[in-house]
Amino acid sequence: SKNNRKKNKQYHLFKNDLKNNNIIFFGDSHVEFLSRVIKSKIEIVPNNHFAYWIGPKTVVGLLSKVDIESIYKNLIKMLFQKKKKNYLVMSFGGIDVRCIFYELLFRNIVKNEKELFELFDSGLDILFNNIVKKLRKNKKLIGIGILALVNSSLKGKEPNTIKKLINEKSKELFPTFGSKLKRLRWTKKANYLLKKKLKNIKLIL
Numbered sequence: 001s002k003n004n005r006k007k008n009k010q011y012h013l014f015k016n017d018l019k020n021n022n023i024i025f026f027g028d029s030h031v032e033f034l035s036r037v038i039k040s041k042i043e044i045v046p047n048n049h050f051a052y053w054i055g056p057k058t059v060v061g062l063l064s065k066v067d068i069e070s071i072y073k074n075l076i077k078m079l080f081q082k083k084k085k086n087y088l089v090m091s092f093g094g095i096d097v098r099c100i101f102y103e104l105l106f107r108n109i110v111k112n113e114k115e116l117f118e119l120f121d122s123g124l125d126i127l128f129n130n131i132v133k134k135l136r137k138n139k140k141l142i143g144i145g146i147l148a149l150v151n152s153s154l155k156g157k158e159p160n161t162i163k164k165l166i167n168e169k170s171k172e173l174f175p176t177f178g179s180k181l182k183r184l185r186w187t188k189k190a191n192y193l194l195k196k197k198l199k200n201i202k203l204i205l
Contacts, residue, residue, distance in 0.1 A: 021084045021142060026052045027091035052078055056174060058095045059123035068130045079140040090146040095174050097186045098152050102177030117189055124197050146194060151187045152176055
């Protein structure tokens with residue numbers, strides 16, 4: 001159909017555009033893995049994929065003013081080090097859903113899920129207002145997107161005392177907490193907030 005031909009043409013134009021420009025993956029630990037993806041059997045290392053991993057940052061803990069300014073300056077520096085233009089793909093929120101949400105609720109740091117997602121939404125505001133909106137004006141940047149969150153396949157621990165929770169965190173900095181069903185609900189809600197935020201500034205998820 002005419003519509004399918006149009007979509008196919010757009011796909012090939014986008015694919016060629018990716019070949020001629022860089023992709024910078026920015027955010028949590030997923031970015032290091034994604035930056036190593038190769039496009040063909042003849043590639044030994046990716047030639048236009050780069051990563052800026054900012055460490056195990058969470059959206060609900062995002063971010064001190066010093067962190068924000070440092071991250072923004074480093075991204076600008078990274079953009080201008082590249083001769084080609086760049087797409088920026090962000091990855092945030094995985095640690096929140098997999099670990100932090102359960103802990104915040106269990107410790108009563110937030111009263112309920114409504115308050116939890118208000119906190120998450122505030123973190124997204126800081127990310128978008130202080131980094132994303134400012135970066136959009138940069139001439140070395142072609143486009144910005146963010147990866148949708150995916151529920152972990154791991155079975156989550158559900159410690160029922162603070163002592164047990166601390167014990168789990170002593171074994172692993174960010175263990176998986178909460179049942180798959182709980183995390184699926186949290187993932188859907190977090191993605192809804194991400195999508196809403198992106199729609200307001202015309203970015204892609």
